[in-house]
Amino acid sequence: MEQQTSLPGGGAIYRRLLGFVFPYWKMFLVSILxxxxxxxxxxAFAAVMKVITGAGFVDKDPESIRWIPLMIIGVFLVKMVSGFLSTYGMSWIARQVIKTLRHLMFNQLLRLPSSYFESTSSGLILAKLLYDVEQVAAASSQVITILIRxxxxxxxLLAWMIYISSGLTLVFLITAPVLAILVVFISKRFRMLAKRIQGSMGDISHVSEEAIEGQRVIKIxxxxxxxxxxxxxxxxYNRQxxxxxxATTAFSTPFIQLLxxxxxxLIVYMATLPGMRQIIGVDTFVSFLTAMILLMQPTKRLTTINALLQQGIAAAQSVFDFLDQPQELHHGGKKIERARGKVSFKNVTFGYSGANGHVLNGINLDIQPGESVAFVGKSGAGKTTLVSLLPRFYELTGGKILLDDEDVRDVNLNSLRDQIALVSQQVTLFNDTIAHNIAYGALDTATEDxxxxxxxxxHAMEFIDNLPDGLNTRVGENGVLLSGGQRQRLAIARAILKNAPILILDEATSALDSESERYIQEALDELMKNRTTLVIAHRLSTIExxxxxxVLEQGRIVEQGKHQELLDKGGVYAGLHKIQFQEK
Ligand SMILES: Nc1ncnc2c1ncn2[C@@H]1O[C@H](COP(=O)(O)OP(=O)(O)OP(=O)(O)O)[C@@H](O)[C@H]1O
Ligand SMILES: [Mg+2]
Incomplete structure (x- = not known):
């Protein structure tokens, strides 16, 4: 995904970045001024030095001497005010840009297709959001400051030097080309390194994250x-x-100072040559030297500009690359109020991108409104995959899926997903209260009742009532403070609250004991009555x-019918049933 960008590409990135500064152009103008x-x-300070030496020590002009202290204070007062305004202004803009970029990135995060998250480690995404964004803003605001100030x-300073002695300035300027060559030479190296560092920040957060999440597995x-x-x-690697x-900076800075x-x-030598002493006055010489010393700092900073620029460009590239990732395809914009719940799979074929081979092959299935359909089959047969195509978590490879005779690709994505409540195989809970987890997505409309x-x-109230704060108890990150069965019941409650016309239950009761399962099964049976339901279950007793x-086998439908019909048929389902029956 990393692409090598030449310098013009860097320019384009910088222009795009400037676009983010544009809304704050007033503040930008103030800080630039x-x-x-x-x-x-x-x-101005170098000029004051000339006055000090000239009037104060050479001519001893009492009239001018009185003004000197005021001039010094005056120069530094201006320096203070403009220094404050420029630093504050640029940092203010930088923080605004960081906020805007993070805002955009987070919104992008919410709209990326599932496949993106499967191909990119979350550590890398986090590093972009946390580290790269800071880099972009810090580097670019410093670049602008250095570039202008x-x-x-x-x-x-050079103008002043030329004004007071063009001859000496000429000598000074012979170092310029050497400087230029050095800066160009170093610049490429900096961008390459900046990119590597960003990548390695991603690795660091990726490895740490796995260690945090997998701590139990790591221990046992x-x-x-x-x-x-x-x-x-x-x-x-990051340290290296x-x-x-x-090392590059540390070498280039003193090398420039040496130049x-x-x-x-050379100038001191020339100025002290016998012939020159008459031409150049002491005041001019002192002022010239002052100007030269003052030149050191900005020149030094100007040589670091490349490091910063390259850092900023590499970071911006990473951020923009993320922002430019294609979002979930919206195709059509047709809105559905409330679907009747007719679902048809027409010759559906699907393969996960990257993995070769099809996970689903020629699936044809019609589900009438209000019907309940169970999917059974061995692990890896494609059950979860099949049901996750309906809410369009993935785009089909072939065929189509219709909801109320409408191709789901022509339906507005949000409106499509509004029609579906899902209890997935892996329960996801947010680090929030139980009430907020149940009402997730409906916080504005759902009442406590x-x-x-x-x-x-x-059947979640029985354990919720025993918790210290009842519905307002926090569940911890991904519900770590709850048992597997408790979490599953919250997920079911969430789906019940959504009251959508289509219900998908992927192993929704697998973590429950037989008794709880029977209770919930009754509740679910009630819930399934007036809505289309897609159930996946390994425990066949729950779907009779x-x-x-x-019945799915290796991505194909091999059998379908009612429980008794399939038993009578004595095929795959009857076989599965027999095994489970014997187990009991
Ligand atoms: N995100 C993914 N990327 C690539 N391949 C996947 C992905 N998810 C599942 N698969 C593959 O697709 C196939 C079907 O997986 P699926 O999760 O649909 O099976 P399942 O029938 O739900 O199994 P189980 O009963 O174990 O839940 C498997 O071979 C699996 O390796
Ligand atoms: Mg599954």
Missing amino acids: AMMVLGTTEA DTLSIIA FGGQDYEARQFEKVNE QNMKVI VAAAFA DVRRAAQTA RVDKIV
Whole structure:
């Protein structure tokens, strides 16, 4: 995914970034003006030095001497005000841009297709959101500051130097081409390193995240050493790359200072030649030297601009790359109020991108409104995949799926998903209260009574009432404070509350004991009455009463019919049933 960008590409990225600054152009203007003022104060100080030496020590002119302290204070007052305005203004804009970028990235995060999350580690996404965004803003605001303030300082100082002695300035300027070559040479290296560092930040957060989430597995399977080695690897790589940046900067800065010092030495030598002493006055010489010393800092900073620029561009590239990822396809925009619940699979074929081969093959299935259909089959047969195509978590490879005779691709995505309540195989809970988890997505409209009723139907109230804060108890990250069965009941309550015309239950009661399962089964039977239901179950006893049982094998429908019909037929289903029956 990483693409090598040449410098013009960097320019385009920078222009795009400037687009984010545009809304704050007033503040931008203020800080730019402040920077310009700040830039010229250096030259002003060199000029004051000339007055101090000239009037104060050479001519001893009492009239001028009185003004000198005021001039010094004046220059530094201007420096203070413009310094504050430029720093504050630029940082203000940078924080606004960071906020805007994060906002956009988070919205993008909510709209990316499932496949993106399967192909990108969450650590990498987090690193983009946390680290890269900061880099973009920090680097670009510093670049702008240096570019404007320091360039102006240099120009103003050089102008002053030329004004007081063009000859000496000429000598000084012979170092310029060497400087330019050096800067160009270093720039490429910086961008490469910045990119590597960003990638390695992604690795660090990726490995840490796995260690956090997998802590129990790590402990019981003795994975500490392995994880520690993994982390050491990425940690060391990150250090190495950072050191390379530091080494490059550390070398280039004093090297530039050496260049300036050489010019400096040359000038001191020339100015002190017998013939020159008459031409150049002491005040001019002192002022010139002051200007040269003052030139050091901005020149030094100007040479780091490339490191920053490359860092900013590499980070912006990573951020924009994320923002440019295609979102879930919306295709049509047809809105459905409330679907009747007729679902048809027409010759549906599907394969996960990346994995070769089809997971589903030629699926044809008609489900009437209000009908309940159960999917059974071995693990990996494609049951979960089949039902996740209806809410369009993935795009079909071939065929189509109709909802109320409407191709789901022509239906507005949000409106389509509004029609579906889902209890998935892996329960997801948010680190929030039980009430908020049940009413998730309906927080604005659901009353506490609604939540309570849903919880009651899902037989969750019995354990909720025993919790310290009842419905307002927090469940911890992904519900770690609850048992598997409790979490499942909350997921069922959530689906009940949504009251959608289509219900998908993927192993919704698998974590429950037989007694609870029977209770909930009754509640679910009630719930299934007036809506289309797609149930996946391994425990066949839970699906005996559904309208139709569909048997999947390696992505194909091999049998379908009612429980008794399939038993009589003595095929795959009868076989599965027999095995489970014997187990009991
Ligand atoms: N996100 C994914 N990316 C690539 N392949 C996947 C993905 N999810 C599932 N598969 C593959 O698709 C096939 C069907 O998986 P699916 O989850 O639909 O099976 P299932 O019938 O629900 O199984 P189980 O009963 O174990 O839940 C499996 O071979 C699996 O390896
Ligand atoms: Mg499954």
